[in-house]
Amino acid sequence: MKAENRFTMSVAAKSANEGFARACVAAFAAQLDPTIEEINDIKTAVSEAVTNCIVHAYKEKIGKIYITAELTADNVITVKIRDTGCGIDNVEKAMEPLYTTVGGERAGLGFAVMQSFMDAVKVRSVVGKGTTVRMRKKISRRYGANL
Amino acid sequence: MAVEIRTSGSAVTAYLYGELDHHTAREMREAIDRAVDLNMPALLVLDFSNISFMDSSGIGLVMGRYRNLAKTGARLHIAGASPQIYKVMKLAGIERLATLEGRVKE
Ligand SMILES: Nc1ncnc2c1ncn2[C@@H]1O[C@H](COP(=O)(O)OP(=O)(O)O)[C@@H](O)[C@H]1O
Ligand SMILES: [Mg+2]
Numbered sequence: 001m002k003a004e005n006r007f008t009m010s011v012a013a014k015s016a017n018e019g020f021a022r023a024c025v026a027a028f029a030a031q032l033d034p035t036i037e038e039i040n041d042i043k044t045a046v047s048e049a050v051t052n053c054i055v056h057a058y059k060e061k062i063g064k065i066y067i068t069a070e071l072t073a074d075n076v077i078t079v080k081i082r083d084t085g086c087g088i089d090n091v092e093k094a095m096e097p098l099y100t101t102v103g104g105e106r107a108g109l110g111f112a113v114m115q116s117f118m119d120a121v122k123v124r125s126v127v128g129k130g131t132t133v134r135m136r137k138k139i140s141r142r143y144g145a146n147l
Numbered sequence: 148m149a150v151e152i153r154t155s156g157s158a159v160t161a162y163l164y165g166e167l168d169h170h171t172a173r174e175m176r177e178a179i180d181r182a183v184d185l186n187m188p189a190l191l192v193l194d195f196s197n198i199s200f201m202d203s204s205g206i207g208l209v210m211g212r213y214r215n216l217a218k219t220g221a222r223l224h225i226a227g228a229s230p231q232i233y234k235v236m237k238l239a240g241i242e243r244l245a246t247l248e249g250r251v252k253e
Contacts, residue, residue, distance in 0.1 A: 015170035019200075040200075040231040047202040051169045105176065105207040109239055113203050116238055 003070040004147040005031065013054045013063045013083065021067060022046040028069050029077050031147060032139040041117035042077065042137060048110035049081040049133045055102065057085025057131060071147055078136045087127035095123065150178035157189040167201040172208050179212060189221050196227030196250060205232070206239040213244040224248070 007028055011017040026043045034042070046067075053065045066082040088094045094101075095115070100108035114121045118135040125131040149171060151162040161179045165171060183191060191212060195201070213223050223245035228236055233249050241247055 015168075018168045018170050019166055022200075037230065037234075040234075043200065044202050044231065044235060047168055047200075051202065051204065055169060105172065105204075105211045107203045107206040107210060107239060109203040109206055113235065113238060117234075 001072040001074055001076070004073050005071045006068065008066070008068040010064045010066045013058045013065050013085075015051075015054055017065070018047060018050055018054065021050045021065065025067065025069055025079055028071075029139070032071055032075050032077060033142050033146075034139045035142070038137070038139055042079070045114045045117045045121075045135055045137075046079060046081065048113050049079075049135070052110055052133075053081065053083040053085065053131075055106070057083035057087075059086065073147060075139045075141055076136055077139065078134065080132060080134045082130065082132040084130040087129055088123070088125040088131055089127050091123050091125050148178075150175050152178065152182040154182075154186050154188070158192060159183060159186050159188040159190070160192040160194055162194045162197065164197045165199065167195075167198050167205040167208065169202075169204040172204045176208055176211065179208075180215070183212075183215065187219065187221075190224060191216055191221060192224045192226055194226045195229070195232050198227075198229070198232060201232045201235055203235065203239070206235065206241065209236070209241055209245065210239075222246075 022043045025046045026039050029042050068080045070078045095111040097112040098108040100106040118137045120136050122134045149164050153160045159182050216223055225245050225247045227250050229250050
């Protein structure tokens with residue numbers, strides 16, 4: 001379906017931007033008149049994907065995170081979060097709950113949160129080139145969006 | 148300060164403030180661990196009443212504290228979880244590691 005509205009941004013992959021990035025997407029999604037729970041689901045999923053770019057994709061340098069969100073007339077938001085970092089060699093394994101390549105305090109639940117809080121999550125990754133996470137969620141109609 | 152510590156008898160309560168993500172987790176973790184090392188509590192309460200957002204970094208924080216406490220047999224209790232926090236905690240199965248209590252009112 002054709003996008004009725006769209007925004008795109010890039011932020012430096014610094015942890016201070018995690019809160020900023022999820023707040024931007026949540027504010028844009030508000031145009032679909034979501035419930036508080038739906039907004040929180042989107043915020044949490046975006047936080048996971050953005051954090052992964054910062055923690056996993058760019059280990060030494062501070063790269064860029066590219067975020068695009070689209071709203072369609074069927075009340076669906078699609079969010080794309082892309083990095084040009086190290087990539088993932090086995091995406092299926094990376095998406096398994098509790099799987100993490102970083103010891104210590106990562107729970108290995110980032111992808112599990114994205115999958116459970118959004119309707120669909122697709123990951124494309126090329127080792128050495130980067131990763132794109134595309135997520136979509138249909139927002140229940142309340143008073144109706146005004147796109 | 149993102150963490151306020153109060154002790155009472157053999158319990159330590161850590162009141163957490165703000166948003167809990169990968170950016171803020173380290174400072175909170177260090178403050179909690181300092182209080183636990185100092186007081187050796189039988190019960191650690193993590194109070195989320197003033198946390199407005201949490202992602203899986205918060206799960207990492209809870210699981211890490213659980214592992215530390217397990218060494219001494221101390222218990223862990225989560226208080227004041229908002230519906231958003233509760234949902235993330237449930238997804239992670241935190242109620243198997245800690246007693247879990249939602250927010251009384253939003
Ligand atoms: N953008 C990314 N670039 C490179 N590796 C990634 C990226 N996102 C996820 N990963 C890999 O997938 C694993 C699982 O991610 P996730 O479920 O979010 O758990 P966690 O972040 O706690 O490790 C990570 O440990 C990492 O190896
Ligand atoms: Mg993650």
